[in-house]
Amino acid sequence: MAQNVFAGRPVLVVEDEAVIAMDLCLTIEEWGGQPVGPAASVREALDLLAQTPDCKAAIVDVNLPDGDIGPVLDRLRERSAAIIVSTGYALPPDVQAKHPHTIVLKKPVSSSKAVEGLASLMAGG
């Protein structure tokens, strides 16, 4: 039932830890979504978003080799995307202030929990 929410829609994955990124991508596939990425950096994530205008869902990490996720969240908000943040820390205060209602899951988190969370956001929105 929940798989219908995705129905082949693109979902951006931003995660620089390869195992976790792969796990997320495969899980999204299993739920019927189309993983975009995984992106391992802010730069790459922004490029992928630019190439995929219809991508309105994302599961993202916060700390990336070239900075924090802030700019990616800004871009996602512009297109009213459903977002799940998965991090070992927390959102930096300034990012948190700009995106107060973002759902943040604390690592370690099971990939199916993250995808499920995203699914309910998409269903709700």
Next chain:
Amino acid sequence: MESDQARASPQPGEFMAMVEHLPVLCWMADPEGYIFYYNRKWYEYTGTTPTQMEGWGWQAVHDPDELPLVMERWRRALATGVPFDMTFPLRGADGVLRPFLTRAVPHRAPDGSILHWFGTNTDITELQNAEAKARESARTLQSVIDEVPALVYVKDLTGKLKLANATVFPLLGRVQQETDTIERLHWFSAAQAKSIQDSDRRAIELGQTQEVEEQAGYDQRGPRVLLTRKSPFRDETGRVVGVIGTSIDITERKRAEQARAESEALLRRVLDQLFAFVGLTTLDGVVIAANQAPLLAAGLSPEDVLGKYFWETYWWSYSEETQARIRDAMLAASQGETRRFDVRVRISRGELLAIDFQVAPLRGADGAITHLVPSAVVIEERVKLEQARILLIRELHHRVKNLFAIAVGMVNMSARSAKDVREFAETLVDRLLALARAHELIAPSFDKEADKTDATTTIDRLVETVLEPHIRDPSQVEISGPPLLVGPSSITSLCLILHELATNASKHGALSTPKGRVAIAWETSEDGLLRLTWRERGGPAIIAPLEKKGFGSRLMELSAKGQLGGELRMDWSDRSGLQATLTALPDRLPR
């Protein structure tokens, strides 16, 4: 002219008148001692008549006790013709015996024979009184100076003792007055003697009183010390003829002073060497004393803090809030309450140092608070260490979470690709163990420098560690490359890539046969890019490349891309063995 001569030479009658009126008693005797003439003064003094005195009658006015000696001496003079000279008493008309100095000389003829004896008796009562007075006054003076609790002495220009009081002699031992110079005595060292002579000379040459501390002799505990005043000693004409000295023995006082100074100096050194602060202030908080370490640390001199309110010194000048806190603490201490807290103090170059500060009241014997004692020990290292521990714990906490996240991912991934539960378990355990070993390499050390939480290892150690479970014979593997640093973020990716390559090699490639070889080499290009090559030789001939979309190769690709910012290329074209090439961005490896 004639009349002049007559006036110059007195007439016999005039001589007679002179003798009769001389203020001394005069007489004349024949060579046998028979006195045939006395002048008027004689009769006046003795109250006698010529008849009573003539010849040997004079014995009547003598002291009977003295007379035999007088007779003996007078007869000897008459017998030998040697002038008579003697002092004896003569009784006056008033019955009083008075001392007379009596002299008699013979009057000789040209042939040497004695014609007469001329004698005089001079009353020396006054002279004897004066002498007695002088003796008495000298004796009084001596007893006075003997009582003075100081050394008193007079030396002549050559340094010989002319006079000294009794106090001098115990110090000088067996010295004999006027026979030796003090300095030549054997219990004075040469240096002591020279110093004493020098100060004597200064007093004499400058004609001024000198005050000196001088060493004189030794006892069991060392040299004795005198505090001495030396003044020039002048005769009636004002000429300097010696030196008058007065000395007080201050040996014990000096020793007590020295002992106190030494113990104070020792305490001072102990305080100064502490890298701790100890100070003393008035009840109002004005600094009276501070030890050296905090002054040195702040580049201050004592004058910079002494006399100032403690909270207004440089040490607290970085913050009004801190100044107020110190002032409040000192106020509390002046009311009997000890205050203690951690605070930061300003030292040189504006640096701030964490200290454990205390200010306590100092009470006098009667229990009243007299001073305040501010003190502090530096706890900067402790604070740094605590901060480093917190960072370390956070870092470890994060790393554990991250590893669990990776482990969760691995479980999911291994579950997806495994053919059965057994294979699932085997591959998962191998991957987890590889990760565990890799992370052991970068376990931060607790006893190393406090702020170094980012422990690193080198790439060669990582390669050896990951490959170790996969090789039976160390000669199968050849490793070469510089010992580049590998940090906690990149180590997971590198480890997984190496582990997957090694797993493949031991299942299907060069490490599946004893003859197979793997060469792993790395280098950094000029722009810092890492290039690592994995070259297999001597294994089974390659029949087909590894499934491209298999979990292992996909994981390797993503690992190369993600944390390392590079890529992994697998080349199966050479049938003698796989060649894999990994690149990584310059800054990624040590992260």
